[in-house]
Amino acid sequence: MITVPVSRRTALGALVGATTLAFSPALRAQGNPKVRVGVLKFGTVNWELDSLKHNAFDKAHNVDVEVVYFAGEDATNVAILAREIDLIVSDWLWVSRLRSEGEDLALIPYSTAVGAIMVKQDSPIKAIPDLKGKKIGVAGGPLDKSWLLLQALAKRDHGVDLATEAEIAYGAPPLMSEKAMQGELDAVLNFWHFCARLEANGFRRLASANDAALALGATGPVASLGYVVHDKWAKENDAALRGFIAASSDTKKLLGTSNEEWQRLAPVMRAEGKELETLRDRYREGIPTRPIVDDASDAAKLYEVLASVGGEKLVGKAATMAPGTYWSGLFE
Template sequence: MLAGGAQAQRSINVGLQAGGTMSWVTFAIERYGLDQQLGFKLNATTYASKDATRVALRSGASQIVVDDFLEVTLLRQKGFPVSAVYPFSLLTGGVVVPQDSPIRTVADLRGKTLGATSLTDKTLLILRAYAKATAGFDVQEASKVVSVSSPLMEQFMNRGEIEAGIPFWHHNARMVSGGKFRQLISSGDLLRGLGLPKNVPLLYIVARTDTDPATLGLFLKAVLLAEEKMKSDAAFWPAMLDANLYALPDRAQLPALRSQWAAGLPAHWTAADLNATLLLTRKMIAVAGPDVVGLTRLDTRAFNTSYQP
């Protein structure tokens, strides 16, 4: 009785970025009662920005957040006790162009105007490395790269202000499913062209190292169980939209969103996955330089492959 009661008192604090897909997963965990079934309490707090979630993690207000593979190294370098404990999402999406665009290959991007969410966008850095390796030019130098927020990329292309774009994966799915745009090249094909596996983790579940290991293990198990239910439960997706966790003006695009989300789920967490992330970082640094990427090397000690829920 005492042991069961003690287990029921386990809790974990998760920091969510507003609009981020971890909020979908925590919604699923609570919807299906997975935290209760596994014997812990999930405390989820939503923050306005990714920077705010990082502050919460650093202060200890949150024990878990989702962030990319570069940020966890930067946090460690600053002395914060955190590590990436499980991949959350693969690098998905790609480069999008209008359906009737004369751009047919990456080589055709030379001299064109390309929209990206930032100059440090991971897909842009990978595209730069790919174009350098396969077409002999760096799009940052031979093309015009402009900063465009992902939700506005479709409008900019419709007006002809940009000729290609790198939207976030969910906007990519929505744009392509509407029929007016096509994917020039996927992130997976960019990675393959660089000699890397197509399934390279981009986002990780990052935890404070002072988090109780047993409770963290239960949380990771709940995440995987929730994702399995989300893949099979068609009723979950309208409920998620009704909960205002994502804005989708045209619900006809929901199947494409759901399919693209599922395609980005990691299948495993091994030393090989970590090595692929390491090699990708080296290639990005080689083409863009450490100042743009934000670090000189990836610290593999910031990653923990021991959790296998």
């Protein structure tokens, strides 16, 4: 459990809302400090960063965000560890594991959007026990955080061991969605945006990772993903990082209210009509709104659940979430 003094229990929204960067004329003359963000070429983080750059929210907060594209998640991880970029998006589980092994990584919440088990609207599967004996597609592999949480919920509340009592097929997210659409799977657990596209095409949610998290002790939606930064870089570039956080917050406010901005993003998202609307609505549901201290506390609870299910392969030798997993500047 993470304990933070009451006087420092500050919501992320309050932090970025109160962040005002006042650079001296000399610094302004030198140009805004650059923040390099590494992202997947076709990942959903691009939507927010595209909007951030298009609306010049970075310049409004006296930073220059440079988006650096990578072909895969492993490449972004290597780049941040090599300090070739300043931020990436990953989850607190990865941050905690690396931190427990000596890295000085820390997380700033980005989104609470998570995957869900999806079935066709007319499927006879109505509840988790109905998955026994069924073929389930799982994106992300056997150690995927959402999959482990849903397994823990199924076992605790329904006495069902999904890993052994159902037929599991692991695969890449697009392949899993395609097989579900073709009827080759009875159910599919996929990442949130693939779930949204399925939802727009005749599927319904059976259970989400957030449902499992709440049932397993979380008091609200936990940020599944966050911007990841090195503590050392954050300390040396505090104003630039806070400027980036403020720009990200402004972008989320726009995307949370403007349907027109989503229409502008449609070509980037490769979506239109009902798909675009569903992706928009699910993104908005994933905008973090809770105080940081609550999010961090719940993440620590879920870490222990995940450690008990995934074991050392998932979390390494650390039985509890590493102190400092959430960037300390969020609690100031």
